[in-house]
Amino acid sequence: MYTSRHSAHHTPLLGLVAGTVFFLAACTSAPVPSDQMAVSTAALASAVSAGAGDLAPADLKTARDKLDRAAAAMTARNYDLARALAMEAEADARLAEVRARSAKAQRGADEVDEARRVLREEMNRKTQ
Numbered sequence: 872m873y874t875s876r877h878s879a880h881h882t883p884l885l886g887l888v889a890g891t892v893f894f895l896a897a898c899t900s901a902p903v904p905s906d907q908m909a910v911s912t913a914a915l916a917s918a919v920s921a922g923a924g925d926l927a928p929a930d931l932k933t934a935r936d937k938l939d940r941a942a943a944a945m946t947a948r949n950y951d952l953a954r955a956l957a958m959e960a961e962a963d964a965r966l967a968e969v970r971a972r973s974a975k976a977q978r979g980a981d982e983v984d985e986a987r988r989v990l991r992e993e994m995n996r997k998t999q
Contacts, residue, residue, distance in 0.1 A: 904954035908945065911938055911957040914964035923967035926974040930967035934960045 915934055923931040941956035 901950035901954070903945070903950055904941075904957055907954050907957040907961070908938075908941060911941065911961040911964065914961045914968070918964045918968040918971065921968045921971040922975060923964075923971040925971075927967040927970035930963055930970055934963035934967055937963060 911934075915931075915938060918927070918931055918934065937956045937960035941953045941960060944950070944953035944956060
């Protein structure tokens with residue numbers, strides 16, 4: 872008898888404890904993606920330094936938009952979404968940086984080709 876009376880009084884308390892444990896587990900399931908946000912921010916800064924603002928503006932804008940959305944998700948404590956958006960922003964920023972560097976390299980190659988063409992013309996004029 873003692874056992875059943877003792878169990879009956881603790882059943883609501885046991886449910887409350889179990890509910891609290893599940894609630895806390897749900898709250899702590901996704902760690903704050905501070906490191907990923909920092910990496911994404913650095914990747915964006917690197918893209919800007921590489922000239923992506925002029926040479927890959929669409930990719931840079933996409934990266935900025937996703938990083939802004941990631942920051943909003945952080946504020947809302949939706950850490951899974953924040954992490955995913957920050958990772959996408961990092962990838963987009965790196966793409967913008969690569970495209971900017973590629974465009975600069977192409978410009979350099981075009982300048983070398985033009986200089987070579989001018990030199991040939993000059994040499995042809997002198998030989999005639």
